[in-house]
Amino acid sequence: MALATISSVTLNQFALDFEGNLFRILQSIEIAKGQGSRFRCGPELEICGYSCEDHFYESDTRTHSWEVLATLLVHPTCQDILIDVGMPVMHHGVSYNCRIIFLNGKILLIRPKLILCDDGNYRESRWFTGWAKGRHLEDHFLPDIITRVTSQKTVPFGDALLQLEDTCIGFEICEELWNPESSHISQTLAGAEIIVNGSGSHTEIRKAFYAVEMIKSASAKCGCLYVFSNLRGCDGERVYMNGCSTIALNGDVLLLGEQYSLLDVEVLTAGVFLDEIRNYKNTIRSRTLLASRVESYPLVVVEWSLSYPTDKADMHTLPLEPPPQFCPPEEEIARGPALWLWDYVRRSPASGFFLPLSGGVDSSSVAIIVYSMCWMIVQHLEAHAADANDQVLKDVRKVVKDGSYFPKDARELCGHLLTTCYMGSVNSSEETKSRADSLANAIGSNHSEINISKVCEAFVTETARSLSKATPTFDGTRAENLALQNVQARSRMVFAYLMAQLGPWGKGKDGFLLVLGTANVDEAIRGYFTKYDCSAADLNPIGGISKTDLKRFIVHAGIKFGFPQVKGIVLAPPTAELKPLESNQTDEEDMGMSYEELSTYGKLRKPQACGPFSMFSRLLALWRDRHAPDEIARKVKHFYTSYAANRHKMSVLTPACHMESYGPEDHRYDLRPILYPVDFTWQFRKIDEYLKKLTAGL
Known part of the structure; x- marks a missing residue:
């Protein structure tokens, strides 16, 4: 029996890092060959990086991609x-997201x-532009740089199968798998095995299993070996590509890549008896009936085999037992945003992070995420201690600016990478200060304290003098109250950036720190933050995570890392501490809604596409045992009024790691106006009319 070998590759690529991307591609090919593979499949747009965005308009991006490909074509490795790589290609004046399949210095197909x-x-x-000519091939004229190394002037371009000596291969690219008319259906019916x-698929909390289930289902209903190769890392964007490259056969997962990892290159190689595919196909009689009727596919015939003789049977890969397990949501938060931060800091000139640590759930969660990053790094370094060329160790030494450094433990590394500061005022309590100090000591951060009261007082006094008015008070007008709260929040932002720039200098070192934001996704939707306050930062690892999930995460992390301090943090009522202590200010009272309600509003508003009226209608069912209809109407109106009044703040949100399905970040995920009719007169009137009908029993 013929045993075919094939590799799925996970790469942590970086947009426009052609040098680094080439290095990682070559490394993956070398590993695949070392594992006995006859075919290497890589992730989407791996040559240039997936997140080039408007750089895809530039001819430079395409030119440098061809230059990298030319290097690959002639490289001894x-x-x-057989190699499959991803890059942009312009064909007849139209730019396409393509796979380039080549063998021994010759391009076989551009798909x-x-x-x-x-x-x-x-x-x-x-x-x-999507290729609209299904089952069609035409000639693509190659650039001179490729012709010089391959002696090919044209190559096939389009939708075709690769017919090898022993099997037939079809191709999908990312979204084609998720589409209702997936390409693999017609390809396998036409003979692809x-x-x-x-x-290039990103992570969202609770979603990792979904892609694997799609792959299992595709291989089960069609009868095929499905080889899925995914990116890993932030790639310069607001998402984290989660890896999980997968090889599945006839509904069984053979190999599954790590869900979260520090490895820049991961290679999965499977050995499969091709008769397993053919025998399985033949048992699905409805499939064979459809296959007998299907339109034929164009074939690119290649003199190459994926198979080894039977004496290589020891390479045969069996299904995973037990079936693959994925991280629970709390662990996804511990790993995804942490690795997103690591990718960012190691690829920037920064020397670490600065965090205003208030002692509340949000800032404490950010601190623990950074500690989790350090913990994963130390775990990796201990496992690869014998590898002097380990990339993670090189990156650690680059960031801390010490060519001989090796961390003793996560706490010590956190002291090098994270600086925290409690920025108290006359309105701050001893309880929050104590919680911040205790957590900083537990994680080992470089901790300090600043009192912002005198600076705020100077701002307020000088402003009042300029306006020829008496000094504003918290007991005065609403404008006075808000101004006195906001000046504290904005002063903290100024101190945060000053500390981030001067922190290394204060220790006699060069460099600067990246400021971390601490606003969760629910507060962003509600607009419950001061514009340009300490939530304004360079990066926000929790900006795409709900308060509910953060509370679960911090409890989980406290158990995992042995931090008993988190119990007091979680139990304390969330408060901004911007008013005098005797006011007993709390976030939920200020917002006029609970964090649990906010999470529900967010999910209905974005992924379920509800406006005010449809949200009210949905909540009548969801909350029928909790609130009366008139109370639900009041809550919906209050949410939308607050959301509309504060929507302008979402245009300046700190770049955050996207983790939930309802983020309000308007640069990328949530494209909506920044100016709204705050009173929603038509929508609210429709709610009132419907409410009257309900009250009347109609």
Whole structure:
């Protein structure tokens, strides 16, 4: 029996880092060959990086991609293995997201993406066009740089199968798998036995299993070996590509890549008896009936085999037992945003992070996420202690600016990478200060304290003098009250950036720190933050996470890392502490809604596409045992009025790691106006009319 070998590759690529991307591609090919692979499949747009965005308009991006491909075509590592890489290609004046399949210095096929992704965080049709000519091939004229190394002037371009000596291969690119008319269906009916998919899929809490289930289902209903290759890391964007590259056979997962990892290169190689595919296909009689009627596919015939003789049977890969398990949501928060931060800091000139630590759930969660990052780094370094060329160790030494440094433990590394500061005022309580101090000591951050009261007093006094008015008070007008609160919040932002710039200097070192924001996704939707306050930062690891999930995470992290301090943090009522202590200010009272309610509003507003009236209608069912209809109407109106009045704040949100499905970040995920009719007269009137009918029993 013929045993075919094939590799799925996970890469942590970086937009426009052609040098680094080439290095990682070559490393993956070398590993695949070392594992006995005959075919290497890589992730989407791996040559240039997936997140180039408007740089895809530039001819430089395409030119440098061809230059990298030319290097790969002639590189000794790339010989004697079939290779599939991703890059942009312009064909007849139209730019396509493509796979380039080559063997021994010759391009066999350029396969463009058929279905583009334009939902959520993705805008692929802004830069690319989907190939609309199904089952069609035409000639693509190669640039001179490629012709010089391959002696090819044209190569096949379009939708085709690769017919090898022993099997037939079909191609999907990311969104084609999720599409209702997935390409793998027609391809497998037309004879493809292996489907390879180069993808760029991001993480969301509770979603990791979904892609794997899609892959299992595709291989089960069609009878095929499905090889899914995904990106890993932030790639310069607001999402974290979560890896989880997968190889599945006839409904069983053979290999599954790590969900979260510090590895820049991960290679999964499977050995499969091709008769397993053929025998399985033949048992699905309804499939064979459809296959007998299907229109034929164009074939690119290649003199190459994926198979080894039977004496290589020891390479045969069996299904995973037990079935794959994924991180629970709390662990996803501990890992995803942490690795997103690590990718950012290691690829920037920064020396670490600065965090205003208030002692509340949000800022404490950010602190623990950074500690989790350090914990994962130390775990990795201990596992790879014998590798002097380990990339993670190189990156750590680069960030701390010490070529011989090796961390003793996560706490010590956190002291090098994280500086925290409690920025108290006359309105701050001893309880919050104590919680901040205790957590900083537990994680080992470089901690200090600043009192902002005198600075705030100077701002207020000078402003009152300029306006020829008496000094404003908290007991005065609403404008006075808000101004006195906001000046404290904005003063903290100024101190945060000053500390971030001068922190290393204060220790006699060079460099600067990245300021971390601490506003969660629910507060962003409600607009419950001061514009340009200490939530304004360089990065926000929790900006895409709900308060509810953060509370669960911090409890989980407290148990995992042994931090008993988190119990007091979680139990304390959330408060901004911007008013005098005797006011007993709390966030939920200020907002006029609970965090649990906010999470529900967010999910209805974005992923379920509800306006005021439809949200009211949905909540009548969801909250029928909790609130009367008139109370639900009041709550919906209050939410939308607050949301509309504060929508302008969402245009300046700190770049955050996207983790929930209802983020309000308007640069990318939530494209909506920044100016609204705050009173929603028509919508609210419809709610009132419906409420009257309910009250009347109609």
